[in-house]
Amino acid sequence: xxxIVLGLTGTIAAGKSTVSNFxxxxxxxxxxxxxxxxxxxxxxxxxxxxxxxxxxDVVENKVVNRQVLAHRAxxxxxxxxxxxxxxxxxxxxxxxxxxxxxxxxxxxxxxxFELNLNTICNLCWFVDAPKCQRITRLGVNKQDFxxxxxxxxxxxxxxxxxxxxxxxxxxxxxxxxxxxxxxEEIK
Numbered sequence: 705x706x707x708i709v710l711g712l713t714g715t716i717a718a719g720k721s722t723v724s725n726f727x728x729x730x731x732x733x734x735x736x737x738x739x740x741x742x743x744x745x746x747x748x749x750x751x752x753x754x755x756x757x758x759x760x761d762v763v764e765n766k767v768v769n770r771q772v773l774a775h776r777a778x779x780x781x782x783x784x785x786x787x788x789x790x791x792x793x794x795x796x797x798x799x800x801x802x803x804x805x806x807x808x809x810x811x812x813x814x815x816x817f818e819l820n821l822n823t824i825c826n827l828c829w830f831v832d833a834p835k836c837q838r839i840t841r842l843g844v845n846k847q848d849f850x851x852x853x854x855x856x857x858x859x860x861x862x863x864x865x866x867x868x869x870x871x872x873x874x875x876x877x878x879x880x881x882x883x884x885x886x887x888e889e890i891k
Contacts, residue, residue: 707807707808707826708826708827708890710727710732710809710810710811710827711811711822711827711828711866712816712831713829713830714830714870715853715859716838716842717833717838717841717842718831718832718833719831719841719872719879720812721736721812722872722879723831723870724812726879727810727883728810732808732810734809734810734812735799735803736812737795737799737816737819738813738814740798740799743798744795745768745773747794750791751768753790754768758773758783778851792818796821799821800821800824817861817862822865826890827867827868829867829869830869830870831869831872832859832871832872833872837872837873870883870886
């Protein structure tokens with residue numbers, strides 16, 4: 705059997721986790737890059753570097769306060785670049801190490817291209833949904849949503865670099881049918 709490494713990315717709150725969960729039910733191993741990112745933030749060296757760059761109070765009781773860090777990091781493109789410089793190398797290393805363990809793996813990563821994880825994938829899928837649905841799913845106000853979205857690589861660039869696009873604007877059954885159709889194409 706050919707090894708399948710599927711990169712899954714998309715717009716914020718488009719439904720990447722919903723797609724991942726369905727693929728997991730089809731015996732794909734899921735690597736959730738956000739979860740690995742949270743683990744990376746527990747690394748003492750990373751914590752130290754974050755306090756040096758973003759202030760001592762981003763770490764409280766040996767735990768990164770992600771809300772404080774996000775508030776500071778998402779203020780400018782330069783501060784986002786700094787955060788990425790601190791966290792991305794170890795994050796990418798951990799994902800690659802995990803991906804090598806499996807024959808059928810999904811790398812669920814909003815920052816798939818920013819981390820250059822697309823280079824280890826056989827194919828990449830882009831999940832999208834209308835902006836109004838994404839804001840509702842994320843549960844934040846529109847201003848906070850737009851601030852987060854602003855500092856990610858423009859979605860149209862990611863979208864054109866993916867092999868397939870899943871539009872998550874209908875029922876869960878329709879989304880599952882679309883996923884199954886895409887999987888048929890790679891058999």
